[in-house]
Amino acid sequence: xxxxxxxxxxxxxxxxxxxxxxxxxxRSDHPIALExxxxxxxxxxxxxxxxxxxxxxxxxxxxxxxxKMKRDPTNAxxxxxxxxxxxxxxLKGKRHTFLCGDAGPLAIGIHLNHLLGNSEQVDxxxxxxxxxxxxxxxxxxxxxxxxxxxxxxxxxxILYVNKYVMPQKFDDEFVxxxxxxxxxxxxxxxxxxxxxxxxxxEWHESYYLGAAHGVSGILYLLLQVKQYLPDDDLLNLIKPTxxxxxxxxFPSGNFPSSLGRDVDRYVQWCHGAPGFxxxxxxxxxxxxxxxxxxxxxxxxxxxxxxxxxxxxxxxCHGVAGNAYCFLELYQSTKxxxxxxxxxxxxxxxxxxxxxxxxxxxxxxxSLYEGLAGRLYLYLDIQKPAEAKFPGFTL
Ligand SMILES: [Zn+2]
Numbered sequence: 001x002x003x004x005x006x007x008x009x010x011x012x013x014x015x016x017x018x019x020x021x022x023x024x025x026x027r028s029d030h031p032i033a034l035e036x037x038x039x040x041x042x043x044x045x046x047x048x049x050x051x052x053x054x055x056x057x058x059x060x061x062x063x064x065x066x067x068k069m070k071r072d073p074t075n076a077x078x079x080x081x082x083x084x085x086x087x088x089x090x091l092k093g094k095r096h097t098f099l100c101g102d103a104g105p106l107a108i109g110i111h112l113n114h115l116l117g118n119s120e121q122v123d124x125x126x127x128x129x130x131x132x133x134x135x136x137x138x139x140x141x142x143x144x145x146x147x148x149x150x151x152x153x154x155x156x157x158i159l160y161v162n163k164y165v166m167p168q169k170f171d172d173e174f175v176x177x178x179x180x181x182x183x184x185x186x187x188x189x190x191x192x193x194x195x196x197x198x199x200x201x202e203w204h205e206s207y208y209l210g211a212a213h214g215v216s217g218i219l220y221l222l223l224q225v226k227q228y229l230p231d232d233d234l235l236n237l238i239k240p241t242x243x244x245x246x247x248x249x250f251p252s253g254n255f256p257s258s259l260g261r262d263v264d265r266y267v268q269w270c271h272g273a274p275g276f277x278x279x280x281x282x283x284x285x286x287x288x289x290x291x292x293x294x295x296x297x298x299x300x301x302x303x304x305x306x307x308x309x310x311x312x313x314x315x316c317h318g319v320a321g322n323a324y325c326f327l328e329l330y331q332s333t334k335x336x337x338x339x340x341x342x343x344x345x346x347x348x349x350x351x352x353x354x355x356x357x358x359x360x361x362x363x364x365x366s367l368y369e370g371l372a373g374r375l376y377l378y379l380d381i382q383k384p385a386e387a388k389f390p391g392f393t394l
Contacts, residue, residue, distance in 0.1 A: 147213070220282055
């Protein structure tokens with residue numbers, strides 16, 4: 001087990017730690033603030049080698065578009081550059097999700113065209129995005145429900161557009177149809193195999209629990225849009241499922257990657273405790289039960305201890321993704337301990353050390369597996385109270 005991560009060399013937070021913020025921003029004399037421009041220039045050169053045949057948010061050019069929007073959200077030239085990166089004229093019409101499919105570039109394209117004042121393009125892209133919904137709203141289709149390839153990933157794209165484009169482009173009835181398909185699908189599976197919780201989901205014949213492919217990611221998204229859910233669904237479907245998940249916790253405080261898998265191995269956004277931080281923080285906001293905040297905080301302790309992964313620095317399965325968990329905890333609790341931990345993990349990523357990356361990622365420049373994700377974290381951590389895991393937190 002110890003071979004998966006480096007022993008955390010940082011002392012934990014104490015009240016003697018210096019204040020990291022001035023006026024809500026990372027202090028200007030912190031290395032990540034001081035060196036940010038140089039780092040941006042250095043990485044921008046490397047990004048030119050990106051494989052343009054992959055247009056996804058997860059590993060391709062649309063992820064770089066999000067990064068550019070993050071860096072320079074009001075510059076029309078940057079927005080046009082980001083638009084080009086989406087490859088909207090050569091989408092394959094296959095996958096449905098924000099992170100790995102056409103729904104990502106379409107949703108970002110709608111946002112960008114809205115910012116650039118191209119209302120005809122906005123309408124055209126909205127109808128293309130809606131046309132992907134056939135399998136999503138059909139519970140009989142073989143579409144999974146998880147984030148990367150399933151219904152939750154499509155729902156995220158729709159909610160992303162509704163968040164950034166006013167007046168609202170997708171009506172409440174349409175959003176509810178998608179949510180209903182996710183709930184019906186979860187209920188059917190739970191009933192068919194007599195699970196002890198009202199909702200269950202599978203992907204590739206496993207009952208995954210983590211953020212990327214599993215139940216915690218799906219429920220986190222639903223809780224973020226609780227206004228679409230009747231109290232009955234919140235209290236009788238979602239809450240008991242979350243409570244069931246808490247019974248699956250390892251003695252270490254970590255969570256299994258899937259049900260019945262008793263190897264306490266993964267501490268990364270896609271599998272294990274990191275995804276549960278988001279679910280429990282959101283459950284606390286919705287149900288106001290402090291036990292959820294306690295569970296989230298205990299997940300944070302696991303990440304602090306075991307989250308400096310030998311696998312590398314990515315946001316999906318690396319240290320940058322784990323840094324985001326502490327930002328979520330900081331936003332939910334306002335406790336300086338979590339901000340301290342986030343900044344220490346970000347410093348670990350910032351002081352890149354080849355020996356800290358045992359496996360080089362398949363897409364070393366991309367948002368979810370590579371450099372772009374780390375850079376996104378450095379930008380986000382400048383204003384830690386506003387940081388959001390890209391493509392996951394609305
Ligand atoms: Zn991953």
